[in-house]
Amino acid sequence: MPSTLDEPRPVTRRSLLRGIGLGAATVAVAGTGVLGYRVYDSGVLDPGGGPAHEPWHDWRDIPGPRGAVAAAVLAASPHNTQPWTFVVRADAIQMFADPTRTTGSVDPFSRERYVGLGCALENLTIACGPRGLRPDVTLLPDGPSGARVARVGLTPEPARPDPLHDVIDRRHTNRGPYLPDPIAPADLAALAGPFPPGVDLHWVTGPGPTTALGTLLVDAAEALCADEQQSVDNFAWFRASNDEAQAHRDGLVLDGQGLSPFELGAAKLLPATSRAEGDRFWVARTRDVHVATAAAYGVITTTTPDDRGTQLEAGRLLQRVHLHATAAGIALQHMNQVTERIDRETSTGAPATFAPRFAALLPPGATPLLTFRVGRPVRDGRPTPRRSVAMVAS
Ligand SMILES: Cc1cc2nc3c(=O)[nH]c(=O)nc-3n(C[C@H](O)[C@H](O)[C@H](O)COP(=O)(O)O)c2cc1C
Known part of the structure; x- marks a missing residue:
C-alpha cells in the first residue's frame, strides 16, 4: 500500500x-x-x-480458457522473459516452454525459467474457478525434457470467486x-x-x-x-x-x-x-x-x-x-x-x-x-x- x-x-x-x-x-x-x-x-x-x-x-x-491464459501472462518470470506459449481448447490448455526466451549464463541450468513457468501455471489455475472451470493439472506430460510443461484439463463447474484472483493485476x-x-x-x-x-x-x-x-x-x-x-x-x-x-x-x-x-x-x-x-x-x-x-x-x-x-x-x-x-x-x-x-x-x-x-x-x-x-x-x-x-x- x-x-x-x-x-x-x-x-x-x-x-x-x-x-x-x-x-x-x-x-x-x-x-x-x-x-x-x-x-x-x-x-x-x-x-x-x-x-x-x-x-x-x-x-x-x-471469459473461458483464453481468460485463464490472460491471467497466466501477468505472472512473474525471470527478467520478464515470459518463456511460455499455450495451445487453448475448450476442454484443455497445453502450456509449452519457449526455448528461445532465456537469460543465458544468469540461469545456466534453466531453473529460474521453469520457476517462471510455474508462476504462470499458478495464475492460470487460479483464474479457472471464477470462469466456471475446474482445472486438472498434469505436470510434464511428455517427461522432464518435453517442450510441454503442463496439460490443464478443464471441466465446467459453477463459477466461484477467489480472493487471489482479485489481486492478480495488483501483484x-x-x-x-x-x-x-x-x-x-x-x-x-x-x-x-x-x-x-x-x-x-x-x-x-x-x-x-x-x-x-x-x-x-x-x-x-x-x-x-x-x-x-x-x-x-x-x-x-x-x-x-x-x-x-x-x-x-x-x-x-x-x-x-x-x-x-x-x-x-x-x-x-x-x-x-x-x-x-x-x-x-x-x-x-x-x-x-x-x-x-x-x-x-x-x-x-x-x-x-x-x-x-x-x-x-x-x-x-x-x-x-x-x-x-x-x-x-x-x-x-x-x-x-x-x-x-x-x-x-x-x-x-x-x-x-x-x-x-x-x-x-x-x-x-x-x-x-x-x-x-x-x-x-x-x-x-x-x-x-x-x-x-x-x-x-x-
Ligand atoms: C524465477 C524468478 C527469478 C527472478 N529473479 C529476480 C531477481 O533476482 N531480481 C529481481 O529484481 N527480480 C527478479 N524476478 C522478478 C522479475 O524480474 C519480474 O517478475 C518480471 O520483471 C515481471 O515483473 P512483475 O513481477 O512486476 O510483473 C524474478 C522472477 C522470477 C519468476
Whole structure:
C-alpha cells in the first residue's frame, strides 16, 4: 500500500514535468527538439500506457480458457522473459516452454525459467474457478525434457470467486524502499499455505540473519556484474526506452525499478544508460534500498533442485506467496543473485564460494532455490510490459 512517507498525491503530466523542473515554456521549446523526442520516446507522459500494458487492463473480461491464459501472462518470470506459449481448447490448455526466451549464463541450468513457468501455471489455475472451470493439472506430460510443461484439463463447474484472483493485476515485483516496520511471524506464515512435496519455505528474520543474508546479496550482485558474460546476459533484457518496451513487450523497464515519480520521470528523460552504469545502479540499489529496507527474507528450499517438476511446483508456490502478500498489503521483491552465482560457479567449474555461505544461513541439508525480500511498501509497484494472449496462444 502507498505509505505516509512518500508521494501520496496522484501524479499528473503537468505535476511530473513541473517536479522535474520542466515548465510549460521548456516543453513548448522542446517540442521539436531532442528533449521533446526523449519525452515522447521514454513514455514519461504516459507511464503504464500503450499496447504493452493492455494485458493488465482487459484480462478480467476475457471469459473461458483464453481468460485463464490472460491471467497466466501477468505472472512473474525471470527478467520478464515470459518463456511460455499455450495451445487453448475448450476442454484443455497445453502450456509449452519457449526455448528461445532465456537469460543465458544468469540461469545456466534453466531453473529460474521453469520457476517462471510455474508462476504462470499458478495464475492460470487460479483464474479457472471464477470462469466456471475446474482445472486438472498434469505436470510434464511428455517427461522432464518435453517442450510441454503442463496439460490443464478443464471441466465446467459453477463459477466461484477467489480472493487471489482479485489481486492478480495488483501483484508487482516491488524494488522500491520498504518501511522499517517488522512483519509478525504469524503474518509471514499466513503467506505460504500448504507446501508441495519436496519444497519448503524458510523465513530469515531478525537483525543478525537479515544482515548476513543482505551482505551475501550485495556480494553476489557485485560478483555478477564483475562476470562479463553474466553482466551482458543480464543487460540484454533491459528495455531502455518506451519504444523498446512497446516493441518487445517484455524485459526489465524503468517503471519496474521502484523509483519515486520524481526519480522515474528524471530517469526517463536522461539518456539511456550503458551496461556499466546499469550494473552500478543495480549494486547501489541492492545495497542502499533493497537490503537496507528488507523486513525479512523468504527462501524457498528443496532437496531436489534439479528436478523440473520441483521447479514448476516451487514457481507455483512463489506466485501464490506473492499473491497472498499483495492481498495483505505486503510488498515482495525476488532477489536471486546468490543462487545465480551458485549455478554460475557450478557451470564454469569455479570454486564454490557462494553455496557454502548461503548454506550456513539455512537449516542443515536445505538447498536454496529462490530468494525474496518482503516488507511494508513505501510505494506500490508498477505494471511492466506483457505480450498479449493473441501473441502467445493459438
Ligand atoms: C524465477 C524468478 C527469478 C527472478 N529473479 C529476480 C531477481 O533476482 N531480481 C529481481 O529484481 N527480480 C527478479 N524476478 C522478478 C522479475 O524480474 C519480474 O517478475 C518480471 O520483471 C515481471 O515483473 P512483475 O513481477 O512486476 O510483473 C524474478 C522472477 C522470477 C519468476
